[in-house]
Amino acid sequence: MDRLLNVTTAFSVLMLGIVLFSVRRAHIRVEYSASWLGAAVAMLLLSRTPPLLDALRNLLGLPDSPLALFMAGSSVFLIMFFRFSVIISHLRDDNVALAQRVALLEYHLRSLQDHES
């Protein structure tokens, strides 16, 4: 159990470091780093605060704490993946509309140039 909590702590700290480094290098935008930072902090808190993990275990009605930690981690990441799917879908729609608009504007511009020449 202690080893699992230590591994989770190490993983959370590593994730915090990678995300902060990526934000600093502008590899990831601040608004998208918030979800990852939140997830890392949540996992760090759960792994370093046994009463909190016990409370979560009782709340979920699970037999042991590692399972509660696993479920909490899985839930956090599933929600994040869903959120990013929503964002990607919006970006794709915007991207298609933008590409079409560029194509149409270029067409109109060429028509105007042909008309003038």
Next chain:
Amino acid sequence: MHASGPDSLLIIVPAFNEQGAVGTVVRSVRACLPGISVLVIDDCSGDNTISAARQAGAEILPLPHHLGLGGCVQAGYKLAYELGFEYVIRVDGDGQHDARDIPRIFETLRTTGCEMVIGSRYLNGKDQHTGFVRGLGIRFFRLVLRPILGRPVHDPTSGFVGVNRRALGVFSRSFPLEYPEIEALVVLQRRRFRFEEVPCSVRARLAGRSSITAMKSLYYIFHVLLGVFVNVLKFDGRLHRGAGHSETGG
């Protein structure tokens, strides 16, 4: 290229890496319908599709990057709508559609007043160019669409489709991005628009290979089925809320 008169017609040809066929397609359309504008929408091909189409006398709408069939066709619909065309007929760039069927689709669009006319491969019996898996998929979607559309549709996956300006307005704002044919039919039906089918002949591709393989057919069925039900739920929900005429993005 400009719309002229109440019966202005534009032929759009979505094309992606069709240098071997698109020139023949454009020439055959222009031979059948002299004076009618042909617009080839190039979906960022890596070959000489643009020059082949231009040499054949088509107008070109090159897309800045690859959008897929739905995005490509919708770009053509948007341009046609902006230029004021009354009717648009889509012909595939692979040469499978016979340009001699276009006047029949156009005439049906004009005389019936329906919003969409589908060139159907199956009104005159079986199409010998349809593979086994694809044929099964088409039969499956006929069954699925029958209660949704309230009438049978023989060729729901046909890309040989004509639309009038009312449908053009809808498709300019909302059009499925992938595998658009079946979903587009549901989108129109939910707006109480009508469609007709006319028989048309289909040939083997002049060049290249179909992008829909046997494996992709299974994904196609899943994807389209999901899209159909999402559209049904979306529009039924809107009707229940009493806002049946508003438009949405696709």
